[in-house]
Structure formats: C-alpha cells, structure tokens
Amino acid sequence: MGYGELIIRSYDAQNDRGRVEDFERRCEVGPAKRVFLFTDTLGDPMCRIRNSPIYKMLVAELDSQLVGVIQGSIKLVTVHKPPNDLAKVGYILGLRVAPLYRRRRIGLSLVIKLEEWFIANDVDYGYMATEKDNEASVKLFVDKLGYAKFQTPTILVNPVGHRRFRISPNVELAKLKIEEAESIYRKFMSSAQFFPIDIGNILRNKLSLGTWAAYPRGESWGEVPSSWAMLSVWNSGELFKLRLGNAPFSCLMYTKGSRFIQKLLPCFKLPGIPDFFHPFGFYFIYGVYGKGPLSGKLVRTLCRFVHNMASSKSKDCKVIVTEVGGSDTSRLHIPHWKLLSCPEDLWCIKALKNEERENLHELTKTPPSRALFVDPRDV
CATH class of the missing domain: 3.40.630.30 (Gcn5-related N-acetyltransferase (GNAT))
Known part of the structure; x- marks a missing residue:
C-alpha cells in the first residue's frame, strides 16, 4: 500500500x-x-x-x-x-x-x-x-x-484531599513580593542547572500564584533566619486538564470506596484517592530552596501550606506536582505518594x-x- x-x-x-x-x-x-x-x-x-x-x-x-x-x-x-x-x-x-x-x-x-x-x-x-x-x-x-x-529528576505527586494539614505554630510563613522573590532566586539559585534568565517573567505571569518563605517563629526574615525555605506555585490547571485512562477496575473501585468511607466515617481520617477519572487540574511547585539545619522541615511545612491552599481555593486541583534534581535532598521532605510519583524522570x-x-x-x-x-x- x-x-x-x-x-x-x-x-x-x-x-x-x-x-x-x-x-x-x-x-x-x-x-x-x-x-x-x-x-x-x-x-x-x-x-x-x-x-x-x-x-x-x-x-x-x-x-x-x-x-x-x-x-x-x-x-x-x-x-x-x-x-x-x-x-x-x-x-x-x-x-x-x-x-x-x-x-x-x-x-x-x-x-x-x-x-x-x-x-x-x-x-x-x-x-x-x-x-x-x-x-x-x-x-x-x-x-x-x-x-x-x-x-534523572524525581517527579513527586501528592493528592489534594479535603482534610487540611496542621501547620506547626513554631513556623512563620510569609508571602514574598515578586521583586523580593526574584532577587532571592537570582542570589541563591542562579547557579542551578537550567535556571531561566527571565525568572522575573515567570514570577510575574498570571499563572504564578506566588512565592512563600518559611522560617522559625521568633526570628526575623529581614535579618536572615538561622533556617529558611522558599518555593513558588504555578497553576497548571488554568492551561490544561488531565484525566486518567486505562486504569484497572480495582483502582476505580478503591477510589470510589475510599471516598464513600471518608464521608461515612470522617472521624477515622482515612486517606482517599481523588477522582482522577474526570478532568482535573494541578498545582506545580517550583523553585524549592532552603538553607539551615531546619530547612527540610520548613520545606515540608510550605508543601502542606500549598496543599491547604489548593484544597480551599481550587475546585478542580486534584494533585500537587513537584520536580527536583535526583540528588536534591529536599525531595526527602516533600509530601508525595509513591504510587503516583516517578522516582526517575x-x-x-x-x-x-x-x-x-x-x-x-x-x-x-x-x-x-x-x-x-x-x-x-x-x-
């Protein structure tokens, strides 16, 4: 032919x-x-x-x-x-x-x-x-x-549930102004592989929801805390939606069953899989960086904050996605499900x-x- x-x-x-x-x-x-x-x-x-x-x-x-x-x-x-x-x-x-x-x-x-x-x-x-x-x-x-x-970066995916994470009272959270976030990224991450020279355009884009920093309560952000961490959030769901296909019947039943149990017995706080079988959006966390002995715990706190933000402010955000270098130790502190994540992109x-x-x-x-x-x- x-x-x-x-x-x-x-x-x-x-x-x-x-x-x-x-x-x-x-x-x-x-x-x-x-x-x-x-x-x-x-x-x-x-x-x-x-x-x-x-x-x-x-x-x-x-x-x-x-x-x-x-x-x-x-x-x-x-x-x-x-x-x-x-x-x-x-x-x-x-x-x-x-x-x-x-x-x-x-x-x-x-x-x-x-x-x-x-x-x-x-x-x-x-x-x-x-x-x-x-x-x-x-x-x-x-x-x-x-x-x-x-x-071989690591892609970490965490489902967004209705239950909010508890934020430690020992941590102070601050939303950074765009100019401040750009300055910090240029100072601390400009030597990172594939750091975009137009980082300011990314931070000013309407899809970038903001940049947040975390540091120990009682210390001052303006005087450089003993430990700190920061990250930015991009709303990919405004660009396109995703839908799961070719999933086994058992996965579908587990999804529906876990959601039913959550509604029936909310006091048990059982983890449930979101409905991935209908179009959904996601948040992408980028620019994860931290310094100091508590930076890992502060990264985890920021990720929990982003989860709570997605849970309360977005109707269709079903997952939060992060991609970090394969040797980046921050991956150990980022909440994720192994079932949904990719250890080696x-x-x-x-x-x-x-x-x-x-x-x-x-x-x-x-x-x-x-x-x-x-x-x-x-x-």
Whole structure:
C-alpha cells in the first residue's frame, strides 16, 4: 500500500485548531499498556508553550490526514560549561504520532524539522524529557537522533484531599513580593542547572500564584533566619486538564470506596484517592530552596501550606506536582505518594552547534553537584 508525501509545516490556528484538538484527544500520554493520561487543552493546543519566550508547533500531514504534531520552545538558561555558564536551549515536547502511522519515521522527521528551527534561532542545545522506561522515546532520541542522557529528576505527586494539614505554630510563613522573590532566586539559585534568565517573567505571569518563605517563629526574615525555605506555585490547571485512562477496575473501585468511607466515617481520617477519572487540574511547585539545619522541615511545612491552599481555593486541583534534581535532598521532605510519583524522570540533551559538542561530555558525565531548576513553563 503506497502513501503520499509527508508534509511538515507550522501550525495554523485558524485551520488546524479543531483537527489538533481532536488528534490530541485520540492520543494518550504514556505507554498504551499502562495507566496513561488524556490531556484537555481547553481549546488552545499551544497552551503548554504559549508562556515561553519563543515557541513553535509543527504538524505532519500524509494524504491530507493529520498524522503527527510536535512543539518546541526556546529560552536562555544556566548551563555549566566553559567559557561561560549561559546557553540558549530548545525544549522539545508534545511529540505525538497517530497510532496507525507509527514506525514510519514520522516522529523522527518532526524532531529533525524542529531542530532545524532551533538551529535557525541560534540554539546551543536541544533537550527533552520522557519516562525512563519509555523505550520507544529513548530509542528515537538516544539511538537515532544522538541525544545523550543528561539528568534523572524525581517527579513527586501528592493528592489534594479535603482534610487540611496542621501547620506547626513554631513556623512563620510569609508571602514574598515578586521583586523580593526574584532577587532571592537570582542570589541563591542562579547557579542551578537550567535556571531561566527571565525568572522575573515567570514570577510575574498570571499563572504564578506566588512565592512563600518559611522560617522559625521568633526570628526575623529581614535579618536572615538561622533556617529558611522558599518555593513558588504555578497553576497548571488554568492551561490544561488531565484525566486518567486505562486504569484497572480495582483502582476505580478503591477510589470510589475510599471516598464513600471518608464521608461515612470522617472521624477515622482515612486517606482517599481523588477522582482522577474526570478532568482535573494541578498545582506545580517550583523553585524549592532552603538553607539551615531546619530547612527540610520548613520545606515540608510550605508543601502542606500549598496543599491547604489548593484544597480551599481550587475546585478542580486534584494533585500537587513537584520536580527536583535526583540528588536534591529536599525531595526527602516533600509530601508525595509513591504510587503516583516517578522516582526517575529522564532528561536527554543534544548539542546543536559544533563548538558545543566538546562540552556535552562534561555536561552529561559529571555528577550533578548543584540544584536543578525545573521551569514551570516546561510542564
């Protein structure tokens, strides 16, 4: 059976919006044999990249049929390499190929075309994130496209319940002004891998709900407390919704049963799984940082505060998500469920300029000694 010419072009909102939305609804996120997530982009297929400084979406057509999509964004970040610590990076996300058209090099062609756009925009490195056990994705990017395994961050997911967490009376919480938060991030996290130079734009974005600091009660924030911690919150649910698919019947029954028991016997305070089978939103915690002997406990207190905020102020926020570097000790203090979390996400990177290829070995082989900043616009 013959096929026509594969056409890859820029996304046209006027003509492609409905087709891409329908295409996304038919494509799951995650391996088909496991539990996966459906994404509802709320009428904007480019919602996940629209807040980035520079972005682009490509679509692939074969015989006038939409068979694939891919998205990319560009920004300036901290990347530890000589002679300076800055690099222009292009992030690849949202690669989808229609099930009936897979294994025909369509995904490969989409990535190559997006890389050409990166190169035209003077990008130093392209990078992407995938599940460590996603064999198809790893084979495409590492084996066929020459990407190198770079980082294995930890994704921590905690369900939002109706029961509020108790906040220790020994901890003082303060919401920071945007200018103050930006100044602190630049002072303490500007050396973190992939720290975005336009951090101020992120903090000022309407999706950023704010930045909070925690420190021991009785001490003064203005005089640098003996221990302190901070984090910021991004409302991803305003961009798109998620829905669980391919879940086993036992999971569905446990969800419904636990919610029934909670209502019937609230005094027992049994943990229940939120309803993930209908579209839901989530908060993303970013910029987690702390100093001092009590910083871990203060991070945990801040995470509990965010949970309480989500529980009381959001109707559809079902989970709180955080992603930190694999060697970041703060992950030990962030509340999460192992069932929902991913201990090793996989970031892969590729040098797009000849002069950067010599630095790639140092980037990928040197054990990460500094924090990793996960940009909420990349979620």
